Amino acid sequence: xxxxxxxxxxxxxxxxxxxxxxxxxxxxxxxxxxxxxxxxxxxxxxxxxxxxxxxxxxxxxxxxxxxxxxxxxxxxxxxxxxxxxxxxxxxxxxxxxxxxxxxxxxxxxxxxxxx
Amino acid sequence: xxxxxxxxxxxxxxxxxxxxxxxxxxxxxxxxxxxxxxxxxxxxxxxxxxxxxxxxxxxxxxxxxxxxxxxxxxxxxxxxxxxxxxxxxxxxxxxxxxxxxxxxxxxxxxxxx
Numbered sequence: 086x087x088x089x090x091x092x093x094x095x096x097x098x099x100x101x102x103x104x105x106x107x108x109x110x111x112x113x114x115x116x117x118x119x120x121x122x123x124x125x126x127x128x129x130x131x132x133x134x135x136x137x138x139x140x141x142x143x144x145x146x147x148x149x150x151x152x153x154x155x156x157x158x159x160x161x162x163x164x165x166x167x168x169x170x171x172x173x174x175x176x177x178x179x180x181x182x183x184x185x186x187x188x189x190x191x192x193x194x195x196x197x198x199x200x
Numbered sequence: 201x202x203x204x205x206x207x208x209x210x211x212x213x214x215x216x217x218x219x220x221x222x223x224x225x226x227x228x229x230x231x232x233x234x235x236x237x238x239x240x241x242x243x244x245x246x247x248x249x250x251x252x253x254x255x256x257x258x259x260x261x262x263x264x265x266x267x268x269x270x271x272x273x274x275x276x277x278x279x280x281x282x283x284x285x286x287x288x289x290x291x292x293x294x295x296x297x298x299x300x301x302x303x304x305x306x307x308x309x310x311x312x313x
Binding site for chain 1: 204241242243244245258290292300301302303304305306307309
């Protein structure tokens, strides 16, 4: 059974710093990995989707990497801003028992950027 | 283009009452999903649909039913609500396949007393 872990559960950093969020998964037979952002009381917003054949994806100040063999992904945020404060979730896509793709989610890292 | 919308946003039920949550998407997506999110746990899949008229069970389907009569709508029903169903419910949709990201609705916060 796929398990997805995100450590730490919470992180506070001063504005302007670069930071890395971590995600690990137990089964490397994945289709893709997706990073989401969730603001309090809101839904999930997709940030980056990395296919299993890719090593990284970039969008603006965000860069996500994927190392399937070691079961790890990182989300790098450059020059952090207070508006980056949110909970960041990673989700691993793999084949389910029902034949289609299934996302398994981590519990998230709650990020606070201190002005 | 509203994306994925959910109705209602909040609801309080008494044990044993029933209700239906509505999810609608305007992106012509084939796949739709219902998840629940509980503190300290990742999102868990309740039911999903791979196209109009199809539904299937996810990880935690007990106590819930679904229907997908129209491609753009996916309904989640609770026939007899229990306190264990207190949660935040999210609907998501995707075009399908391995290359497409999932788009989420804003959630429905349900409390069962």
